[in-house]
Amino acid sequence: MMNTLDQKPATINKALATLKTFFSWAVDKNHIPTDPASKVRMKRVQQVTGPKWMTDQEINRLTYALDTEKNEFKAARDRAIFYTMFRAGLRVEEVSDLKLTHVDFRRETVTVMDGKGGKFRVVPMHQDLKRTLKAWLPFRNASKKPAHQESEFLLVTERSGKMTTRAIEHMMDTYMERCGLLERDADGKKMDGQHSCHSLRHTFGKRLLDAGRPLNEVKELMGHDNIQTTMRYVTPSRNDLKKAIEAVR
Incomplete structure (x- = not known):
């Protein structure tokens, strides 16, 4: 489930809990002699404490790290990916699913067809994003590789016609490690509270929100289901939060 299906710890734990319950029952009923799931550990789920965003200094460090890529194809593509998340707020899955016709x-505008x-939502194209997309597309369109020519997706790897979320x-993560925005433990796993694409x-x-854009507008641009999710990006008092939610209803 983790390595092949790329499923999240919470999803894996639900399956493990079901298996543990089933095998425990099977042992109690003498259908099997031992419980094969008894020593299987649940996956550690990173505690979510709220949205994690980057400071101007951290963004500058990351953009500098992006500039260290020597391969022109990768450099143009990776900058386009960075700005699609940073300047348009797309989720990783939405970036991966972007097609050429969505730009x-x-x-x-950049259109998210199936967020x-x-x-569905349409996001205005920031000039930084426009610049990097226009720099990437000549590399994308000039490729003679069949996988690229036959693909309808905006982002490709050097070998395939679609860049996966992983x-x-x-x-x-590689760029974030280069500039010290991501650390790993002794086993090579990302430590809790680290920056990620979602940052x-x-x-x-x-x-x-800091620029004074209306909550409802930000909610729509980010594709949130409810205004409470958007409100997590600011830190008002409880009374102010209640008033703000009532004001946009």
Whole structure:
């Protein structure tokens, strides 16, 4: 489930809990002599304490790390990915699923056709994003590789016609490690509370709110289901939070 299906710890733990219950019952009923799941440990689930966004200094460090990539193909693509999350607030899955037709330079928009929960949204194209996408597309379109020519997706790897979510996360983790924004433990696992791709999306939302954009507008641009999720990007008093939620209803 973890290595092949790339499923999250919480999803894995639900399956393990079911198996443990089943095998425990099977032992009690003498259907099997021992419980094969008794020594299987549950996966540690990282505690979510709220949105984690980046400071201006951290963003500068990360953009500098992106500039260290020597391969022109990867450098152009990786910057486009970075700005798609940082300047348009797309989730990793949404970035991976972007198609060439979802980018409209004339209207200066990026369209998420099937976001979380199947939600559709259109995000204005920031000039930083427009610049990096225009720098990436010549590399993308000039490729003679069949996998690239036959693909409808915006982001490709050097070998395949679509860049997966795992590949995007691994790529961004590498840059974050280079500039000291991500640390790992002795076993090579990411330590709790570290920055990730989602930090860029959170930074997008936080900056919009800090700039005075209406809550409802930020909610729609980020594809949130409810205003309470968007409100986690600011830290008002409990009374102010209640008033703000009532004001947008």
